[in-house]
Amino acid sequence: MDRLATDRVFRHEALLYDGPDEFLAGVVPFVRAGVEHAEPVAIVVDRAKTRALTEALGDDATHVRFADLETVGRNPGRLISFWDDFVREFGRAERPVRGVGEPVSPARGSDELVECYRHEALLNVAFRDCPWALLCPYDVDALAADVIAEARATHPLLLERGAHRRSPELRTLEELATPPDTPLDPPPVTAAIVAFHDPDSLRAARQAATRAARAAGCTATVTNDVDLIVGELGANTIRHTTSGRGHLCVWPDAAWLVCEVRDDGWISEPLAGRVRPSVDALQGRGLWLAHELSDLVQLRTGPGRSVVRVRFSSTGPDAPSPRPRRRGGPS
Amino acid sequence: LESFSLQREPGRVAVAGELDLAAAPQLADALASFDGQGPVTVDLAETTFVDSRGLATLVAAHHRLGGQLRVVNVRPEVRRVFEITKLDEVLLRDT
Secondary structure, three states, rough: HHHHHHOOEEEEEEEEOHHHHHHHHHHHHHHHHHHHHOOEEEEOOHHHHHHHHHHHHHHHHHEEEEHHHHHHOOOHHHHHHHHOOOOOOOOEEEEEEEEEEEOOOOOOHHOOOOOOHHHHHHHHHHHHOOOEEEEEEEEEEOOOOOHHHHHHHOOOEEEEOOEEEEEOOOHHHHHHHHHOOOOOOOOOOOOEEEEEOOHHHHHHHHHHHHHHHHHHHHHHOHHHHHHHHHHHHHHHHHHHHOOOOEEEEEEEEEEEEEEEHHHEEOOOOOOOOOOOOOOOOOHHHHHHHHHHHHOOEEEEOOOOOOEEEEEEOOOHHOOOHOOOOOOOOOO | OOOEEEEEEEEEEEEEEEEEEOHHHHHHHHHHOOOOOOOOHHHHHHHEOOHHHHHHHHHHHHHHHOOOOEEEOOOOOHHHHHHHHHHHHHHOOOO
16 A cells, blocks of 8 residues: 555545444544644544544644535535645645545435445546545445445545555446446426526526525525526536527425436536636536535436436425415415 | 616626626627726626626636726625635625
């Protein structure tokens, strides 16, 4: 493993731990080694683990940047952008950086897990020429066997019971760059569907989406985000597909509002939307904003078809609406 | 019904309505007419929506004017997209 450390490559390692002691025994030495070499270290874990690590690291914790997983990584599609920002801001040729990120937890639903696998796979693509080290803890006791199998398939290195080794199950870089096109459940029959093909019809689609957002109990800020993202996805359809035509589908689902844009385009770049465009970029912001402002992005694409399904948090249709309702009042 | 309108004066453009993919080329034309004659102020007091095409139009004009473009009077709901893209640091310098 030391050879890799000096190879100036991206060192992407899964820590397969069983219980809190093994978690700390794997993460703390990795962080301490970074602090000792004056390497910038960032940690993205949940609040309980942030507390445990802060305590275990003692004074060394003051040299570590902690970010809350719920804030930066609720949508796993946002994490490559987060790490890219960190590496760009603090990394230097002579000074690598280190990160610890645990996006995969038993609290994730199955469709979130699929996007976490995609994120873990695409990390290898995004940082293939970038020398830094990322340690990804996986709770082998709490996670299902297929989740651990994915960890073994997407991490070149494994740290298990104190021993580092190369993963024999690692997929090729080409396979990692083309994650499986896991099918999405079809939208419910009650979903609102709006076809669009030009700025006026796209505006009507945005209005349908914001109406649904308000009805689902989204906050004013989230409703604004829904408006922007539907506009962005629809503008991509109009501008970048052969037909220039697409469909918006929108529906509430438990504590989310789901917006889906379908068209005949092909988003062939695997990292599309996952890396922050430079401030002077003239394109590429739309899909990135969708990842940045939503809770989950499910992108499914191939020649002649693309589906971008985006999930936003809402209070759910049964919760009290944040806007006063005129139901039951004097008429 | 027009969702967008522009008002041009020397050194200043006021944008009203939605700065989306339909409006962005019109704003680009208006800003192009200032080339070499900065500084230019873009007033978004009456702008209710800005998408990435609108942002790209402002970024391109900012370059062409050698940085002599600033955006003022941004509503809170529109400011968010400037902040997330970090374009607030480039385009929304207060004076």
